[in-house]
Amino acid sequence: NAGVTQTPKFQVLKTGQSMTLQCAQDMNHNSMYWYRQDPGMGLRLIYYSASEGTTDKGEVPNGYNVSRLNKREFSLRLESAAPSQTSVYFCASSGWLAQNTGELFFGEGSRLTVL
Amino acid sequence: QKEVEQDPGPLSVPEGAIVSLNCTYSNSAFQYFMWYRQYSRKGPELLMYTYSSGNKEDGRFTAQVDKSSKYISLFIRDSQPSDSATYLCAMSPSYAGNMLTFGGGTRLMVKP
Secondary structure, three states, X not given: OOOEEEEOOEEEEOOOOOEEEEEEEOOOOOEEEEEEEEOOXXXXXXXXXXXXXXXXXXXXXXXXXXXXXXXXXXXXXXXXXXXXXXXXXXXXXXXXXXXXXXXXXXXXXXXXXXX | OOOEXXXXXXXXXXXXXXXXXXXXXXXXXXXXXXXXXXXXXXXXEEEEEEEOXXXXXXXXXXXXXXXXXXXXXXXEOOOXXXXXXXXXXXXXXXXXXXXXXXXXXXXXXEEO
């Protein structure tokens, strides 16, 4: 049982390049999220998808796009990478139990450096 | 000013010590409080969750919420080297995942 799987784990980009971070969960969760984590800033929500077919902006959506490909997969795209997007990106998912616990299940993270 | 403040540490303690980790917040709408533990190079995982004020105990861990002071704490008794990690507080007006606000995390090191 893999949980939440993110690819790639590491990536180095040049300013202006584009890339897509992939995320898949095998827990049959309805909701999926993309966060970024920067030193001292905590986790900040970029986009989320409450259910298949819906996506909404979070706290820091500028410069990103997302696609909820199906119930399992939620991708994050950087169209024109900037150094300010250097960060560790986490995908997470939550199911109906989260209504009582607030539990999000996180992947291991994707470390992105933009030069 | 951030909505949720957390001392980044690092906090270094000897094995067996009692550890106190704290967060302060400014949004009085927060009703649900969580602690996540994050090991190095891993994603966070939920450690404890509480609703409103009061205490909640789970083994060596106790979560405490004081809404009147807008202050939450996580106590770890008999700390172990395996407790070495970053501890993130999170809080929300509801348990809706998209409304969580995370603290910056406190790095804890428990020395054998």
